[in-house]
Amino acid sequence: MPTHMRVLEHPDVEEIHLEAVLHALADPMRLEIVRFLATTEDGAACSEIELAVTKSTGTHHYRVLREAGVINQVYRGTAKINSLRSTDLDTLFPGLLASVISAATRRSQR
Amino acid sequence: MPTHMRVLEHPDVEEIHLEAVLHALADPMRLEIVRFLATTEDGAACSEIELAVTKSTGTHHYRVLREAGVINQVYRGTAKINSLRSTDLDTLFPGLLASVISAATRRSQR
DNA sequence: TTCGTATTACGATGCCTGTCGTACAAGCCG
DNA sequence: CGGCTTGTACGACAGGCATCGTAATACGAA
Numbered sequence: 001m002p003t004h005m006r007v008l009e010h011p012d013v014e015e016i017h018l019e020a021v022l023h024a025l026a027d028p029m030r031l032e033i034v035r036f037l038a039t040t041e042d043g044a045a046c047s048e049i050e051l052a053v054t055k056s057t058g059t060h061h062y063r064v065l066r067e068a069g070v071i072n073q074v075y076r077g078t079a080k081i082n083s084l085r086s087t088d089l090d091t092l093f094p095g096l097l098a099s100v101i102s103a104a105t106r107r108s109q110r
Numbered sequence: 111m112p113t114h115m116r117v118l119e120h121p122d123v124e125e126i127h128l129e130a131v132l133h134a135l136a137d138p139m140r141l142e143i144v145r146f147l148a149t150t151e152d153g154a155a156c157s158e159i160e161l162a163v164t165k166s167t168g169t170h171h172y173r174v175l176r177e178a179g180v181i182n183q184v185y186r187g188t189a190k191i192n193s194l195r196s197t198d199l200d201t202l203f204p205g206l207l208a209s210v211i212s213a214a215t216r217r218s219q220r
Numbered sequence: 221t222t223c224g225t226a227t228t229a230c231g232a233t234g235c236c237t238g239t240c241g242t243a244c245a246a247g248c249c250g
Numbered sequence: 251c252g253g254c255t256t257g258t259a260c261g262a263c264a265g266g267c268a269t270c271g272t273a274a275t276a277c278g279a280a
Binding site for chain 1 (some may be wrong): 128129130132133135136137138141167190203204205206208211212213214217
């Protein structure tokens with residue numbers, strides 16, 4: 001019997017705000033997370049994405065992304081699977097996510 | 111003879127960074143400035159764009175936008191004319207500015 | 221040169237945020 | 251059960267930032 005519900009709050013589509021999304025993307029670590037998730041089919045666990053920060057800080061960044069509406073998080077066992085809310089974002093801000101990911105990826109290849 | 115050079119520092123194209131641009135756009139006031147500039151042909155003076163903050167704060171936001179490479183600023187008399195660096199931004203981050211402006215404009219019409 | 225307009229500079233303030241360490245919880249597996 | 255993996259909660263800290271008020275500067279016009 002879990003004492004904590006392990007349920008993660010996600011904003012509804014109409015609660016996603018442009019400024020919050022832009023702010024969430026305006027960080028190197030979070031951009032790295034988003035860039036990685038864009039390359040996966042069904043999302044990835046936090047542990048699969050190597051970041052140059054401690055796990056505490058990683059948790060913080062995942063939360064910022066989730067609360068801004070950029071990613072979806074679900075528990076699978078002890079792991080937490082992250083995936084991009086591509087459809088929701090593309091409905092709200094057509095082309096935005098694609099152009100950010102494309103620019104971030106192009107730069108990381110230099 | 112001006113004691114101060116009245117020359118405004120702008121980043122070169124290769125000095126414009128994605129994170130800085132996203133951060134610059136992740137603020138309601140600055141988004142409002144960008145949205146307004148997108149509707150003008152040849153830019154606009156600071157005084158033409160009404161913001162719900164004092165002029166000191168306005169100056170701060172214009173500087174953030176300029177230093178991030180989002181806008182260009184030139185003096186014309188006492189006025190300072192602002193314009194979007196659309197071409198530079200579109201070269202670096204194709205589609206980004208357009209999708210942000212489009213999303214901001216669509217929302218402001220609701 | 222004096223006045224008015226447009227904008228900046230500087231200092232202060234309070235909040236936000238990225239970072240960490242330590243301690244803890246949830247779930248799998250032997 | 252006991253350990254291992256994965257991730258969280260909490261507190262702390264430093265730096266960044268949006269905001270303001272006041273004083274000052276640059277330029278054009280009278």
